[in-house]
Amino acid sequence: MSAVPLTDPAGGSSSSRAERLRHALPKLVLAPSFALVLVFVYGFILWTIYLSFTPSRMLPVYQLIGFDAYQRLWSQPNWYVALQNLAIFGSLYLLLCTAIGLTLAILLDQRIRFEGVLRPIFLYPMALSFIVTGTAWQWFLNPTLGLGRTMQALGWPTWAPVRWLGWENAQFDWLVNTETAIYTVVIAGVWQASGFVMAMFLAGLRGIDGEIIKAAEIDGASSFTIYRRIIIPLLRPVFLSVFIVLAHMAIKSYDLVKALTGGGPGNATELPSTFMYSFTYERSQMAVGAASAVIMLMTITAIIVPYLYSELRERRG
Amino acid sequence: MRIRKLAFVLTAGVLGLAPAKAQEQVEVLHWWTAGGEAAALSVLKDNLAKQGVTWKDMPVAGGSGVQAMTALRARVTAGTPPTAAQLLGFNLRDWGSQGFAANLDDVAKANDWEKLVPEPLKAFSKDAGHWVAVPVNIHSTNWLWINKAALDKAGLQPPKTLDEFIAMLDAFKAQGITALAHGGSPWQDTTLWEAVVLSIGGMDFYKKAVLQLDPAALKSDKMRKAFDTMTKLRGYFDKGFSGRDWNLSTAMVIKGEAGAQEMGDWAKGEFIGAKKVPDQDFVCIRFPGTQGNVLFNADQFMMFKLGAKDIPAQHKMAAAVLDTSFQIAFNKVKGSAPARLGVSDAEFDACGKKGIKDVAEAMAAGTMVGSLAHGYAQPDSIKNAFFDVVTQHLNGQLTTDQALTRLPAAIAAAK
Numbered sequence: 194m195s196a197v198p199l200t201d202p203a204g205g206s207s208s209s210r211a212e213r214l215r216h217a218l219p220k221l222v223l224a225p226s227f228a229l230v231l232v233f234v235y236g237f238i239l240w241t242i243y244l245s246f247t248p249s250r251m252l253p254v255y256q257l258i259g260f261d262a263y264q265r266l267w268s269q270p271n272w273y274v275a276l277q278n279l280a281i282f283g284s285l286y287l288l289l290c291t292a293i294g295l296t297l298a299i300l301l302d303q304r305i306r307f308e309g310v311l312r313p314i315f316l317y318p319m320a321l322s323f324i325v326t327g328t329a330w331q332w333f334l335n336p337t338l339g340l341g342r343t344m345q346a347l348g349w350p351t352w353a354p355v356r357w358l359g360w361e362n363a364q365f366d367w368l369v370n371t372e373t374a375i376y377t378v379v380i381a382g383v384w385q386a387s388g389f390v391m392a393m394f395l396a397g398l399r400g401i402d403g404e405i406i407k408a409a410e411i412d413g414a415s416s417f418t419i420y421r422r423i424i425i426p427l428l429r430p431v432f433l434s435v436f437i438v439l440a441h442m443a444i445k446s447y448d449l450v451k452a453l454t455g456g457g458p459g460n461a462t463e464l465p466s467t468f469m470y471s472f473t474y475e476r477s478q479m480a481v482g483a484a485s486a487v488i489m490l491m492t493i494t495a496i497i498v499p500y501l502y503s504e505l506r507e508r509r510g
Numbered sequence: 511m512r513i514r515k516l517a518f519v520l521t522a523g524v525l526g527l528a529p530a531k532a533q534e535q536v537e538v539l540h541w542w543t544a545g546g547e548a549a550a551l552s553v554l555k556d557n558l559a560k561q562g563v564t565w566k567d568m569p570v571a572g573g574s575g576v577q578a579m580t581a582l583r584a585r586v587t588a589g590t591p592p593t594a595a596q597l598l599g600f601n602l603r604d605w606g607s608q609g610f611a612a613n614l615d616d617v618a619k620a621n622d623w624e625k626l627v628p629e630p631l632k633a634f635s636k637d638a639g640h641w642v643a644v645p646v647n648i649h650s651t652n653w654l655w656i657n658k659a660a661l662d663k664a665g666l667q668p669p670k671t672l673d674e675f676i677a678m679l680d681a682f683k684a685q686g687i688t689a690l691a692h693g694g695s696p697w698q699d700t701t702l703w704e705a706v707v708l709s710i711g712g713m714d715f716y717k718k719a720v721l722q723l724d725p726a727a728l729k730s731d732k733m734r735k736a737f738d739t740m741t742k743l744r745g746y747f748d749k750g751f752s753g754r755d756w757n758l759s760t761a762m763v764i765k766g767e768a769g770a771q772e773m774g775d776w777a778k779g780e781f782i783g784a785k786k787v788p789d790q791d792f793v794c795i796r797f798p799g800t801q802g803n804v805l806f807n808a809d810q811f812m813m814f815k816l817g818a819k820d821i822p823a824q825h826k827m828a829a830a831v832l833d834t835s836f837q838i839a840f841n842k843v844k845g846s847a848p849a850r851l852g853v854s855d856a857e858f859d860a861c862g863k864k865g866i867k868d869v870a871e872a873m874a875a876g877t878m879v880g881s882l883a884h885g886y887a888q889p890d891s892i893k894n895a896f897f898d899v900v901t902q903h904l905n906g907q908l909t910t911d912q913a914l915t916r917l918p919a920a921i922a923a924a925k
Contacts, residue, residue, distance in 0.1 A: 251604050251890075252586075252608060268923055335750050337749055338750060369694075369749060371905050454753060455695060455753045457695065457901070457905065458901075459904070459905030459906070459907045460898065461905065475576045475579070476894040477891050
């Protein structure tokens with residue numbers, strides 16, 4: 194559509210009003226959702242930041258007292274546990290999801306039969322909510338209900354394959370062990386998200402120009418070399434998207450931990466998100482909870498902003 | 511005003527069948543969702559229904575009431591508080607001091623609550639000298655529930671001391687059942703811990719350490735022994751204890767999969783619900799070494815400030831809660847003792863009678879004090895500081911030495 198006004202300046206006819214309406218329509222339609230986002234996302238971000246500088250306990254108070262809440266936050270042993278767990282969970286979650294997702298995508302891309310059946314099977318876990326994933330895995334990993342009990346029922350009181358590897362008396366009790374519980378969160382998280390990552394990579398793979406591959410094949414490159422030297426480097430934007438999606442899911446992941454371990458045993462699977470909830474709502478330390486939320490926001494911002502920057506720059510270039 | 515009218519018209523339109531005459535209604539937020547608890551509550555509902563007051567339930571699942579508190583905060587902040595909410599201990603004080611509480615002085619005077627409600631409860635039912643809440647019951651947390659068949663099989667008497675208790679657990683272990691059923695969550699861990707602290711240190715020590723937060727007591731040898739005992743008790747749990755709900759642990763004792771459980775008297779509701787008989791199928795005793803002491807927590811209905819048209823129903827409900835017939839009917843099912851003095855124990859079973867007697871004795875001796883795990887000893891922030899250390903120690907994240915240094919530090923940080 195032309196940007197030049199089509200109306201007759203002298204006329205002021207009904208066609209000009211319709212034209213103006215047509216111009217305004219997208220703005221009008223967007224305005225309510227824009228206002229909602231403005232208030233309920235950015236408004237509440239500002240409100241949270243404000244709260245983190247107040248002495249709020251059970252309910253919000255609006256007196257500013259400076260960085261007290263941040264000092265309290267960084268003097269909490271629980272907060273360090275949460276950060277450490279986020280580091281373990283976040284890095285393993287990212288790494289494993291990407292590795293498994295990419296491998297699955299490459300294997301599916303070999304024009305195998307039944308691809309149409311396999312793809313939704315891998316993708317399906319993403320359709321479940323984290324709560325369902327967490328609950329299901331909680332049953333599965335619970336030593337008295339799930340895998341451990343099944344093994345016992347089958348006459349393997351100790352986990353046979355592991356014992357075969359020379360680990361006597363090994364039992365699969367990761368869920369209830371404070372040292373290993375955080376890894377059960379990784380397992381459940383990876384199970385859920387790998388299929389989604391696979392779908393993203395698959396889309397990326399299908400988008401690659403077949404001519405390049407053919408040229409490489411003519412040059413006599415093995416398919417391993419083709420993937421390593423050509424295809425995977427071409428998937429760089431997909432890697433970036435995967436990273437962004439997974440990283441923010443890791444930082445905000447709350448329901449998965451709640452359903453799987455409830456933050457326990459002890460506080461072995463505390464994450465910043467569970468910390469924030471607990472301090473804000475269970476412990477009447479709203480200001481400390483708000484401060485932890487601000488730290489989480491800053492972490493996410495540190496990931497998103499470079500991404501947006503690189504995206505926008507690419508578009509322009 | 512116009513918006514409110516519009517909202518009313520819309521709501522009525524949506525509901526389609528707006529009643530011609532507004533009926534009196536109370537909306538009650540609570541976390542009584544386990545089998546026995548839900549049954550106990552229906553007694554109160556029926557009672558109110560007879561007076562023409564409909565009951566709108568707002569149950570929020572979760573044994574410790576944490577989730578319910580979050581829901582309540584949302585409702586009150588939004589300016590639409592429920593008629594009443596089930597609250598415990600220091601939460602009552604917190605809400606009372608925020609100015610959201612209704613004034614129940616008229617109902618209290620008309621029904622003589624001043625005389626009827628036990629002193630330790632009254633301290634929490636009132637805010638600045640005014641009645642704001644009605645106690646429903648007196649629970650206590652230092653109970654031990656034992657499967658009678660397992661006990662007989664071991665050929666033992668119910669344990670009176672910690673040593674006898676350990677011996678009993680060893681015997682249960684030898685029978686191949688889970689010796690001590692436990693649900694691993696911070697509040698359950700601390701419920702066990704406070705009973706152990708009371709058993710080892712006695713009432714004076716409990717008061718000093720838990721109520722007065724005396725640093726010397728928190729680091730003392732008795733406290734060390736309490737933590738060491740917790741480590742020992744953990745050896746009697748089954749592998750799947752972590753994160754289990756309390757009533758599932760009780761079910762293990764009921765079914766004979768486990769020998770005993772330390773839990774508040776609400777566990778009795780589960781036994782009764784499973785048609786079990788005290789002294790025949792199960793044994794209820796004070797946690798070994800704590801006879802004569804009662805760590806109490808009382809469910810109270812905090813009443814919120816409402817519009818004039820809702821107040822009559824609210825007052826009816828407040829009066830109904832302390833009504834003798836309701837107190838008997840309710841507490842019989844719930845496992846607790848009546849929150850009203852001088853109620854006959856004739857209709858109660860053996861455990862109920864014992865509970866009522868224990869409360870009376872402890873009140874006379876001054877050994878009825880608030881339970882830490884259930885919010886009657888410390889405000890939320892300090893309570894949770896205890897929770898952290900106790901649960902991390904029980905789960906092996908902290909050694910006893912670390913727990914003893916961490917506890918005073920965590921309390922200081924939470925103040």
